[in-house]
Amino acid sequence: MPKIVDHxxxxxxxAEATWRVILDLGMEGASVRNIAKEAGVSLGALRxxxxxxxxLLVYAMKLVKEQATIRINEITMSELPPKEKIxxxxxxxxPVNEETMAEMEVWFAFTFHARHKEDIFDAQHDGIFIGMQxxxxxxxxxQLLRKDLDKEIETERLYALVDGIALHAMLESKxxxxxxxxxxxxxxxxxxxxxx
Amino acid sequence: MPKIVDHxxxxxxxAEATWRVILDLGMEGASVRNIAKEAGVSLGALRxxxxxxxxLLVYAMKLVKEQATIRINEITMSELPPKEKIxxxxxxxxPVNEETMAEMEVWFAFTFHARHKEDIFDAQHDGIFIGMQxxxxxxxxxQLLRKDLDKEIETERLYALVDGIALHAMLESKxxxxxxxxxxxxxxxxxxxxxx
Numbered sequence: 397m398p399k400i401v402d403h404x405x406x407x408x409x410x411a412e413a414t415w416r417v418i419l420d421l422g423m424e425g426a427s428v429r430n431i432a433k434e435a436g437v438s439l440g441a442l443r444x445x446x447x448x449x450x451x452l453l454v455y456a457m458k459l460v461k462e463q464a465t466i467r468i469n470e471i472t473m474s475e476l477p478p479k480e481k482i483x484x485x486x487x488x489x490x491p492v493n494e495e496t497m498a499e500m501e502v503w504f505a506f507t508f509h510a511r512h513k514e515d516i517f518d519a520q521h522d523g524i525f526i527g528m529q530x531x532x533x534x535x536x537x538x539q540l541l542r543k544d545l546d547k548e549i550e551t552e553r554l555y556a557l558v559d560g561i562a563l564h565a566m567l568e569s570k571x572x573x574x575x576x577x578x579x580x581x582x583x584x585x586x587x588x589x590x591x592x
Numbered sequence: 593m594p595k596i597v598d599h600x601x602x603x604x605x606x607a608e609a610t611w612r613v614i615l616d617l618g619m620e621g622a623s624v625r626n627i628a629k630e631a632g633v634s635l636g637a638l639r640x641x642x643x644x645x646x647x648l649l650v651y652a653m654k655l656v657k658e659q660a661t662i663r664i665n666e667i668t669m670s671e672l673p674p675k676e677k678i679x680x681x682x683x684x685x686x687p688v689n690e691e692t693m694a695e696m697e698v699w700f701a702f703t704f705h706a707r708h709k710e711d712i713f714d715a716q717h718d719g720i721f722i723g724m725q726x727x728x729x730x731x732x733x734x735q736l737l738r739k740d741l742d743k744e745i746e747t748e749r750l751y752a753l754v755d756g757i758a759l760h761a762m763l764e765s766k767x768x769x770x771x772x773x774x775x776x777x778x779x780x781x782x783x784x785x786x787x788x
Contacts, residue, residue: 422707423620423704424619505704508619509620511618546779549776552772552775553753556756556760557753558752559759559760560755561756563755564748564751568721576748579745580745
């Protein structure tokens with residue numbers, strides 16, 4: 397295999413080790429030393445790929461975003477009926493399985509870490525607001541959105557609902573389980589769509 | 593003044609210094625040393641009141657909760673019309689001014705700090721879910737809640753909406769300003785209430 401592939405593979409492996417460390421120990425435990433140990437590489441090797449901890453964290457976050465984007469694009473391209481499609485996209489953002497739960501944990505941990513470091517702050521713009529704008533627009537294009545609604549307000553409301561329930565799925569996972577999440581999101585979609 | 597008053601006053605003063613440190617430096621900067629310096633007390637004096645950092649953080653969080661509860665109770669006891677009262681309560685939870693924004697910041701920072709420390713985990717149950725349950729019940733008691741709605745689902749939806757928009761007010765405060773928050777919450781309340 398050419399070297400460039402190994403390079404990317406190794407970076408991804410280190411990023412995945414980063415997530416595991418954040419999941420286990422929180423951001424406080426996400427030292428370069430702990431991450432190198434978890435990834436099974438030397439500190440020197442890790443520093444070869446990422447010269448600072450922040451560089452590594454930003455890369456790890458970009459991977460989270462990329463993975464979610466790939467999954468969402470697959471759904472968008474599918475032949476599902478519009479409303480079903482939208483529910484499925486929302487369920488890729490709100491954690492309903494181990495993979496998305498881990499992504500969410502890492503995202504929140506990172507966001508609060510990055511809040512006090514202006515230089516890496518940009519990475520936190522996750523594009524979900526624009527995604528919600530697209531979903532509302534999509535419903536409208538398919539004549540499904542109720543005509544009396546303000547699209548701007550509905551985008552903001554859907555965005556708040558999705559991130560709020562994602563937060564609760566993480567912090568209060570016993571009550572906010574998959575069934576309940578689907579119930580709330582389905583009810584919300586029904587409430588903004590025309591009947592039938 | 594009797595000594596016990598001074599004692600409580602000093603503890604509160606240290607808790608307020610804790611918030612300021614968390615607001616400035618994030619949880620990573622909230623060392624006992626930094627907090628003592630901000631409060632203008634010696635490390636020894638701080639340790640007299642709080643023997644560990646976690647004890648201090650839990651106390652600081654309880655104060656946040658108490659302050660919010662006092663403000664909400666005042667609104668609840670007032671003579672406002674039911675729907676107006678509920679909007680006002682929600683605006684005590686979602687940050688629309690400097691005071692509530694600081695509370696929110698501290699609450700989020702603390703919650704993510706506490707997630708990986710099981711012994712202080714209890715402090716994160718902030719009672720907002722039960723508060724939302726009470727609001728929905730209150731609307732129903734006053735014949736304002738639409739009869740076709742499921743109260744359990746509406747509680748969960750309102751709770752997610754409130755925490756989601758609070759999160760966005762903090763992270764994306766330029767777009768999610770006071771006017772927009774009031775717009776979204778008012779629209780949501782209108783959508784679950786009977787007309788007129």
